[in-house]
Amino acid sequence: xxxxxxxxxxxxxxxxxxxxIECRSLDFQATTMFWYRQFPKQSLMLMATSNEGxxxxxxxxxxxxxxxxxxxxxxxxxxxVTSAHPEDSSFYICSAHSNRLNQxxxxxxxxxxxxx
Amino acid sequence: GESVGLxxxxxxxxxxxxxxxxxxxxxxxxxxxxxxxxxxxxGPQFIIDIRSNMDKRQGQRVTVLLNKTVKHLSLxxxxxxxxxxxxxxxxxxxxxxxxxxxxxxxxxxxxxVKP
Numbered sequence: 001x002x003x004x005x006x007x008x009x010x011x012x013x014x015x016x017x018x019x020x021i022e023c024r025s026l027d028f029q030a031t032t033m034f035w036y037r038q039f040p041k042q043s044l045m046l047m048a049t050s051n052e053g054x055x056x057x058x059x060x061x062x063x064x065x066x067x068x069x070x071x072x073x074x075x076x077x078x079x080x081v082t083s084a085h086p087e088d089s090s091f092y093i094c095s096a097h098s099n100r101l102n103q104x105x106x107x108x109x110x111x112x113x114x115x116x
Numbered sequence: 117g118e119s120v121g122l123x124x125x126x127x128x129x130x131x132x133x134x135x136x137x138x139x140x141x142x143x144x145x146x147x148x149x150x151x152x153x154x155x156x157x158x159g160p161q162f163i164i165d166i167r168s169n170m171d172k173r174q175g176q177r178v179t180v181l182l183n184k185t186v187k188h189l190s191l192x193x194x195x196x197x198x199x200x201x202x203x204x205x206x207x208x209x210x211x212x213x214x215x216x217x218x219x220x221x222x223x224x225x226x227x228x229v230k231p
Contacts, residue, residue, distance in 0.1 A: 006159070032217050041124050043205065044160070044221045093159050097217030104150050104207075105217055107159030 003027055004096045006108030014116055015086060021079045021111045023094030029074035030096035034105060035067070038091040050077045084115045124203060126226045135193040137225045139206035144187060146208045150219065151180060151191045154203045163191070163204075193227075201229045 003026040013019055023033055032051050036044040048069050050056040056069035066088075068080040077096075081088050091112055095105035129135045141149070147168040152160035164175045166182050166189075173180050179192040189206050206222040 004159075034218065041226075043124075043224050046218070046220070049218055095159070099217070104162055104165060105219060107152075107161070109159045110157070112157070 002101065002103060002106045004094065004106045004108040006094050006111055008111060009109060010112045010114075012114045012116065013084065016083055018080055018082045019084055019113060021081075021092055021094070021113075023077045023079070023096065023108055025075045025096040025098075025106070028096075028098050028101060030077075031074075031099045032097045033071060033077035034095045034097070035069060035077075035079050036093045036095070038093060038110075040091075044093060047079075081113065084113070086115045089113055089115045124224050124226045126228060128228045128230060129196050131196060131198060131229055131231050133196055135191075135196045135200070135227060135229075137191045137193075137204045137227065139189040139191075139222045139225075141187050141189060141206070141208055141222070143208070143210075144184075148209055149180070149182065149189050150207045151178075151189075152205045152207060152221075153200075154205065154224075156202070160205060196227075196229050198229045198231060201227055203227070 005024045005026050007022045035047045037047050038044050046059050047062045048056045048058045050069050050071040052071050052074050058064045071077040091110050093110040095107040097105045150165040151163040153163050154160045164178050164180050166173045166180045177194045181190045203224045203226045205224045207219040210220050
């Protein structure tokens with residue numbers, strides 16, 4: 001149980017386009033979803049915390065207008081990288097947490113984003 | 117604490133040997149710690165967790181030790197196998213209490229198992 005699905009797993013697009021990444025909790029309702037960014041050979045950097053039906057809370061230094069987060073339901077959160085540029089290329093990972101499950105976060109398998 | 121920007125230390129072990137991966141934390145009020153395993157190109161997977169009222173917790177082939185005096189956490193993997201090759205992260209909530217599941221990740225250690 002507690003499966004988190006992330007889509008797409010890999011995307012390549014031209015500079016200036018916007019890219020949407022979906023994160024779904026498949027078999028549980030997520031109280032909170034988290035979005036991370038990871039560069040090669042580095043740790044996970046928390047970008048934002050998303051609660052269903054409310055605005056996301058962004059970590060310091062993360063541009064909220066650049067990384068739009070929508071959390072429309074208890075099983076779906078989306079991250080949109082707007083007007084993406086090569087420096088936005090990275091591995092983006094989502095996770096989901098439920099207060100009811102009394103378990104730590106469950107992670108998706110990430111999205112490799114490459115901006116040309 | 118958070119370790120963004122630092123490159124991963126590596127640990128290389130022979131198949132069948134035991135592995136010890138270490139993690140130092142800075143927040144003395146931390147009361148919950150988690151170890152995650154991240155294989156190449158995938159998201160982190162939960163391995164084992166421990167609360168601060170314990171010094172040791174065992175799972176299948178893994179043991180986590182917590183030394184609150186020196187704020188140190190370790191993950192021991194017994195009889196390391198090639199499938200254990202991955203990056204291992206310790207993680208903790210940012211404050212004393214669980215803030216809706218929020219976690220801060222440590223630097224991570226890349227474990228490489230030689231056949």
